[in-house]
Amino acid sequence: MRIVIAGGHGQIALRLEQLLATRGHEAAGIIRKPEQADDLRAAGAEPVVLDLESASVDEVAAALEGADAAVFAAGAGPGSGTERKDTVDRGAAALFADAAERAGVRRHLVVSSMGANPDHEGDGVFDAYLRAKGAADAYVRSRSALDWTILRPGALTNDPGTGLVRLAESTGRDAVTRDDVAAVLAELLDTPGTAGLTLELIGGTVPVAEAAKAVAGGR
Numbered sequence: 001m002r003i004v005i006a007g008g009h010g011q012i013a014l015r016l017e018q019l020l021a022t023r024g025h026e027a028a029g030i031i032r033k034p035e036q037a038d039d040l041r042a043a044g045a046e047p048v049v050l051d052l053e054s055a056s057v058d059e060v061a062a063a064l065e066g067a068d069a070a071v072f073a074a075g076a077g078p079g080s081g082t083e084r085k086d087t088v089d090r091g092a093a094a095l096f097a098d099a100a101e102r103a104g105v106r107r108h109l110v111v112s113s114m115g116a117n118p119d120h121e122g123d124g125v126f127d128a129y130l131r132a133k134g135a136a137d138a139y140v141r142s143r144s145a146l147d148w149t150i151l152r153p154g155a156l157t158n159d160p161g162t163g164l165v166r167l168a169e170s171t172g173r174d175a176v177t178r179d180d181v182a183a184v185l186a187e188l189l190d191t192p193g194t195a196g197l198t199l200e201l202i203g204g205t206v207p208v209a210e211a212a213k214a215v216a217g218g219r
Helices: 011-022 034-042 057-064 082-103 125-141 178-189 208-216
Strands: 002-006 026-031 045-049 069-072 107-111 147-153 155-157 164-168 175-177 197-203
Touching (some): 002 011, 011 034, 011 178, 026 034, 026 057, 034 045, 057 082, 069 082, 069 178, 082 107, 082 125, 107 125, 107 178, 125 147, 147 178, 155 178, 164 178, 175 178, 178 208
Parallel strands (some): 002 026, 026 045, 069 107, 107 147, 155 175
Antiparallel strands (some): 164 197
């Protein structure tokens, strides 16, 4: 499979790119800064330089042409303000979904956040982030031409992955390693029965592959 990842230099994205390369898939990562390209190549991915805050739908669709799946893993980052939460975490996510639809790429994964809600209340930057992610999730869910899965991890850590998770529509709040988030994303790409699901993810006791199969059920 060829998988195009928005936010290709992010911590989860780089881990995912490495996993996909080891599984024999072809990964491409969309990045804003040309100087990040070598890091993607080291992870086994093809760098695609494109700024999702200023690109057109056609430009992003061109980057997605010929892909089998798309993964939105971009984010404004912890140092950004409320304006970029909207332009990246909401706006770029919607743009990426539109571009995937235009390019005919049905399988669409979104890395969201636990607690994402377009109606979340509060005046802080993190409150704006949760509203932006919630609005983006709602927009992706509205695209009938996409086989979407939305993944909402708990608090992210850089601890080594365990390969053991809890993956469900509702998990309760807890932490999860970025290694394990990447592993779940890779598994979801190979589990089409999870299309149409919004899933929460925390550390747990179930091996990643089993967890993905369990939520897919008989679908």
